[in-house]
Amino acid sequence: MGSNAMELGWKFFHGIGRRKNHRAALHYLEHAARQGYVQAQFVLAYSYAHGLGTRKNLKLAVYWYKPAARKLHPDALFNLALAYDLGRGTRQDLRAAFSLYKKAALLGDREAQCNLAIAYLEGHGTKQNLRTGIKWMERAARKSDPKAQYNLGMAYFEGERVNENLSRARHWLKKAAANGHKRASAKLKRLRVSSK
Numbered sequence: 001m002g003s004n005a006m007e008l009g010w011k012f013f014h015g016i017g018r019r020k021n022h023r024a025a026l027h028y029l030e031h032a033a034r035q036g037y038v039q040a041q042f043v044l045a046y047s048y049a050h051g052l053g054t055r056k057n058l059k060l061a062v063y064w065y066k067p068a069a070r071k072l073h074p075d076a077l078f079n080l081a082l083a084y085d086l087g088r089g090t091r092q093d094l095r096a097a098f099s100l101y102k103k104a105a106l107l108g109d110r111e112a113q114c115n116l117a118i119a120y121l122e123g124h125g126t127k128q129n130l131r132t133g134i135k136w137m138e139r140a141a142r143k144s145d146p147k148a149q150y151n152l153g154m155a156y157f158e159g160e161r162v163n164e165n166l167s168r169a170r171h172w173l174k175k176a177a178a179n180g181h182k183r184a185s186a187k188l189k190r191l192r193v194s195s196k
């Protein structure tokens with residue numbers, strides 16, 4: 001029943017060919033997750049993390065993110081890293097968070113690349129390495145991660161960890177703003193006012 005359970009759970013979860021019903025989806029997804037279906041494990045964890053079809057339960061979210069992360073599911077790696085980073089549903093463990101961010105970043109997850117950059121820049125869970133931190137921040141920014149674009153823009157604006165460069169600062173802040181980053185939009189407005 002594993003693949004059938006996965007298929008039914010997926011259809012209920014997304015409302016494909018039937019009404020969307022997260023509670024019904026969880027029944028099938030849990031069965032598929034116990035059979036080892038990585039996508040079922042991830043969606044089940046996500047459902048517990050966000051209270052979809054069930055009460056929010058961060059410990060159960062972490063429980064189900066773990067097997068999906070072991071199978072290198074990028075979103076599971078990132079969400080489990082975030083749980084360890086913030087101590088949500090588990091004890092805070094910055095080294096575990098760093099390791100998981102790195103695995104997800106190497107798989108191309110832009111949010112993980114941004115958080116990995118911050119870990120290197122701040123020395124959270126690893127030895128501080130500014131050059132590597134900026135490299136990862138640039139990777140995430142080039143993949144249109146608004147947080148990375150904003151952080152990179154601010155770094156160039158303030159000359160923090162990089163040489164001050166107002167042209168590059170504006171470039172990255174504009175990209176972040178175009179991607180919906182509110183603080184980047186506000187900073188650009190202040191820059192326009194101060195340059196008049």
